[in-house]
Amino acid sequence: MQATRFHFAHALTPEGWSTGVTVECDSHGIITRVAIGSGAGAERLSGIAVPAxxxxxxxxxxxxxxxxxxxxxxxxxxxxxxxxxxxxxxxxxxxxxxxxxxxxxxxxxxxxxxxxxxxxxxxxxxxxxxxxxxxxxxxxxxxxxxxxxxxxxxxxxxxxxxxxxxxxxxxxxxxxxxxxxxxxxxxxxxxxxxxxxxxxxxxxxxxxxxxxxxxxxxxxxxxxxxxxxxxxxxxxxxxxxxxxxxxxxxxxxxxxxxxxxxxxxxxxxxxxxxxxxxxxxxxxxxxxxxxxxxxxxxxxxxxxxxxxxxxxxxxxxxxxxxxxxxxxxxxxxxxxxxxxxxxxxxxxxxxxxxxxxxxxxxxxxxxxxxxxxxRQPMGAIAPGYRCDVVMLDADHPLLAGRSGDAALDTWIFSGGNALVKDVLVAGRHIVKDRHHIHEEAVARDYRAAIRRLET
CATH class of the missing domain: 3.20.20.140 (Metal-dependent hydrolases)
Structure with a gap:
């Protein structure tokens, strides 16, 4: 894995909610730097970023x-x-x-x-x-x-x-x-x-x-x-x-x-x-x-x-x-x-x-x-933690006019899984626009297992 950079329009960090957050990760997916700025050259993820x-x-x-x-x-x-x-x-x-x-x-x-x-x-x-x-x-x-x-x-x-x-x-x-x-x-x-x-x-x-x-x-x-x-x-x-x-x-x-x-x-x-x-x-x-x-x-x-x-x-x-x-x-x-x-x-x-x-x-x-x-190095968008991040869909109607804590409360008390748009694990983009990168193949093998168990 190569070192990576991501830019989040809005993110929950240990210091609170921030706008325009750029995260840099090393080759193991560990965050090395978090900065507020334009994020030139970074992969831009739309939505609201929270730790996974x-x-x-x-x-x-x-x-x-x-x-x-x-x-x-x-x-x-x-x-x-x-x-x-x-x-x-x-x-x-x-x-x-x-x-x-x-x-x-x-x-x-x-x-x-x-x-x-x-x-x-x-x-x-x-x-x-x-x-x-x-x-x-x-x-x-x-x-x-x-x-x-x-x-x-x-x-x-x-x-x-x-x-x-x-x-x-x-x-x-x-x-x-x-x-x-x-x-x-x-x-x-x-x-x-x-x-x-x-x-x-x-x-x-x-x-x-x-x-x-x-x-x-x-x-x-x-x-x-x-x-x-x-x-x-x-x-x-x-x-x-x-x-x-x-x-x-x-x-x-x-x-x-x-x-x-x-x-x-x-x-x-x-x-x-x-x-x-x-x-x-x-x-x-x-x-x-x-x-x-x-x-x-x-x-x-x-x-x-x-x-x-x-x-x-x-x-x-x-x-x-x-x-x-x-x-x-x-x-x-x-x-x-x-x-x-x-x-x-x-x-x-x-x-x-x-x-x-x-x-x-x-x-x-x-x-x-x-x-x-x-005992996993996760739980915060901060240096030393693994870059495990959930992107909530800010364009979803349920989040219209909501940001910060109100967006988080809406996800937990109303929106649920429907609001999860993207997921990063160790800086790897695993879920993209609600689709897991291996979703079809995994589901195919699961259905085959169910057929075996039904015989």
């Missing part, structure tokens, strides 16, 4: 289920009945299928304004539970999909050892997920080696949950990791999970996580929906990032994250699309804010103060937390 968003929580294989779990079954539907349906889909994918599905998903993420993804990947074995010759086979397929789409990726192979609290045996439907420490660390080592060859890649781990990994086992794995490797874990997503943890361990999941493990900003707690006020303050004070997935949490009926209290205590947040029922940073931030309004019968619940833009407060918080969560 990290997507910190993805299960790529669940993209297959979109729209196929919305029919009521006998009895009462819940997260737990949905999980059984998800297991059925997870047991069917070949490595080739997963790569095709993930590539399609990552194209959709880029077109929505995400430029990096944290892939929480737990399909490790063949459908019958037998290991692949390369223990990292399925995770490598996700890396290949990310390369094809041109998205940054933090691979988070999942440690899954048990079927429930207290070391319960896994159920047969979990056979693709299960690994011992030695085999799991081989996956991490393989992915770490692969990441070293690509500036868009990072590697961490994702202990699935305290249901699936005991604190003792988790400490053993963490001791073998680099000190800065990110750690993502599901916690307190469901009321039943909290009740089971109390019954088995005598503590609530977030309480147990904080007391048993040394939380810091290398940790991302996915969901953390059901917390007491004391747990909320303790999690905020730990430095860990709350990885929130509001559209998935709403779809699964998880509950409402206590964002007002958590953010008032300076807790860090990030967003993820999780099961991908919706792939939209705008919609996830909107859903987060609206959940607080509905619960408290309020408005602009997370604006952070009188006169503040709710959209900008949430957007900048998710940028900061998401970049830390994924």
């Amino acid at each position: 968003m990290p997507n910190v929580h993805s299960h790529a294989h669940q993209r297959l289920m979109v729209g196929l779990a919305e029919r009521a079954g006998p009895g009462s539907d819940s997260f737990w009945t949905w999980r059984e349906t998800m297991y059925g889909f997870a047991l069917r994918l070949s490595p080739e299928d997963l790569e095709a599905v993930a590539a399609q998903l990552y194209v959709e993420m880029l077109k929505a304004g995400f430029s990096a993804v944290g892939e929480f990947q737990y399909l490790h074995h063949q459908p019958d539970g037998a290991p692949y010759a390369d223990p990292a086979e399925m995770s490598l397929r996700c890396l290949a999909a990310a390369d094809r789409a041109g998205i940054g990726v933090t691979m988070l192979p999942t440690l899954y050892a048990h079927g429930g609290f207290g070391g319960q045996s896994p159920v047969p439907a979990q056979r693709r997920f299960i690994n011992g420490v030695e085999r799991f660390l081989k996956i991490v080592e393989r992915l770490t080696g692969e990441a070293g060859q690509n500036a868009l890649r990072r590697t961490g781990i994702s202990p699935h949950s305290l249901r699936a990994v005991t604190p003792e086992l988790l400490r053993e794995v963490i001791a073998a990791l680099p000190l800065e490797a990110p750690i993502h874990i599901h916690v307190a997503e469901q009321v039943r999970e909290v009740e089971d943890c109390l019954a088995s361990c005598g503590r609530r999941p977030v309480e147990m996580l904080i007391s048993e493990l040394d939380l810091s900003d290398r940790w991302t707690t996915i969901h953390a929906t059901h917390m007491t006020a004391a747990e909320t303050r303790a999690l905020a004070g730990s430095g860990a990032i709350a990885g929130l997935c509001p559209t998935t949490e709403a779809n699964l009926g998880d509950g409402i994250f206590p964002a007002v209290g958590y953010m008032a205590a300076d807790g860090a947040i990030a967003i993820g699309s999780d099961s991908h029922i919706s792939v939209s940073p705008a919609e996830d931030l909107r859903s987060l804010e609206y959940s607080q309004r509905l619960r408290d019968r309020s408005r602009n619940a997370l604006a952070g103060g009188a006169g503040h833009s709710t959209g900008r407060t949430l957007y900048e918080a998710a940028l900061r937390g998401g970049a830390r969560s994924l």
